[in-house]
Amino acid sequence: MPKSEFLREAEARGFIFQCTDMEALDAAMQAGPVSGYIGFDPTADSLHVGSLIQIMMLRLLQKHGHRPVALMGGGTAKIGDPSFREEARQLMTAETIAQNLRGIEGCLRQFLSFDDRPGEGAGAMLANNADWLDRLSYIDLLRDVGIHFSVNRMLSFDSVRSRLEREQGLTFLEFNYSILQSYDFRELNARHGVTLQMGGSDQWGNIVSGIDLVRRMNQQQVFGLTTPLLTTSSGAKMGKSARGAVWLSAQRLPVFEYWQFWRNTEDADVGRFLRLFTDLPIEECDRLAALPGAGINEAKKVLATEATALCHGRAAAEQAAEAARRTFEEGALSADALPSISIAAATLHEGIPAFRLFADSGLVASNGEARRLIRGGGARLNDEVVTDEGRMIGEGDLREGVIKLSSGKKKHILVRPA
C-alpha cells in the first residue's frame, strides 16, 4: 500500500495499471515534489476524451504538490508516429503543428494550473521535444544515445517481434521512434529534473526504454507509471460519439454534446468514471454509483456536470445541464445552450426541403442519410415527426425565432436565420 498522497489517491481512483518500482517511487514522492510528464502528439488542434485519463493524472499530480509536465511531440510530429501505420502518416507542415500545439495547450490549461502557486508547489510546465530533436546531430545521437541501445534487446520487444514474425516490413524510421521517445525522457530529466513518465499501458515498452536510457546517460533512477486502457463496460473503445471523437475543445464539440457524452455513460461505468474524471471525493463517487435503479441517472447528471465543469468551466457546464433538463425532462422546444447553426434568411424565405435542411444542419452526413432518417421516422421538426422528406420548411416553421431539428431522441440542433 503506497504511503504518498498522490499514489494512494491515484490507486484508489483507478489510475494505476503498472509501475516500474512502486516502492521507490512512493519513497521519492514522500521525500519531496516530483516532476512527472506525459507526452501528447499534436496530430489535431484539440485533445479528446481518449487523452483525458492522462490529463487527469497530471491534474492529480499537481493536486498533491508535484509538478506536471506536458510534453508536446512537436519534433516527433515531423516524422509521424509509425505505431498506427495503416499508411505512412501524412506529414504535417510546421504551421499546422504550431497551430495544433496552441490548441492542445488551450485544452490543457483548462485542467492544469500553469502558474506557480506559492506554498503549493510548482505550476505545470509545457515542453516541446522540437526544442532538442530539431537540432540533434545524427553523429552525436549515435555516439551518445545509440551506444546505449541493444539491438538484440529491441528485437525482443513485442511490438518489433510481431512485425518481424509476420515478415511485415519495419522501416528504420519506425525502429528509431522509440529511441527518440527515450531520448525525450533523458532530456526532460537533464533539463528539468523530471523523474517520472506516465502514459497509457500501451506505452509501457517505450517508458521502460526511456528509464534505462536515463539511468545510463544521467545516472539517475527514474520511474514509469501507466494507466489502464479504458473501454466501456460493454467493451467499446472509450471516446467515440455519434459524430466521431469526443473533443475537449468547444470549437470542435459543443459543450452541450460534451455534457451529453457523459450523461449517456453506461450504468456499469458510472463509478469508475466519477473517480477518474471528476474531483469528487471517492466516498461521494461510490455513493452516487450505488444509487439503485433509475436513481443512477442522478449520478450520471453529476458526472456530466462535474466532468464538463473541469473542461469548460462551471458556468458552461451548468448551462448545458439546464439545457438538457429543459430538452429532455420538460420537452421544451428550445434551450439556448443547444448547438445551433445559422441559415441564410433568404433560403428560409424561399423554403427548403426537409431532407436538405437536415443534411445542411450537419445532423446527418448526406441528403441520402437525411431521407433514410425521415423514412425511418427518426427525424423531427420542432418536435413533430417529419413524414415527408420533401416537406418544405420555411419562415412559418420558426418558433421563437428558431427551428429545432432532431435526429432521434438525443441529437438536436437549432437553426437560426441570419
Added chain:
RNA sequence: GGAGGGAUGCCCGAGUGGCUAAAGGGGGCGGACUGUAAAUCCGCUGGCGUACGCCUACGUUGGUUCGAAUCCAACUCCCUCCA
C-alpha cells in the same frame, strides 16, 4: 532467390462472366421496450436526383467480352512454404 495463396464496402468476410451497390456478421444510425443505461427485438446502412434514372465502388494499370468483383496480362503490397 524459388513455389504456392491472397488483396472485396467503416471493419471482418462470402461471392469466381449478366439476376451484384455486391450474402452474412460486426460497427453505426433510427424505431420499440426502458431510466437520455445495458440487454433484447425490428428497420436502415455508397453519392446525387421527387422519380423512371445517373455516377462512384471489389489493390493499380491495361486487355478479352454485347456485358467483368468474377476471365487474361503486367505491376504493387501482404501471407504460407522452400533456400
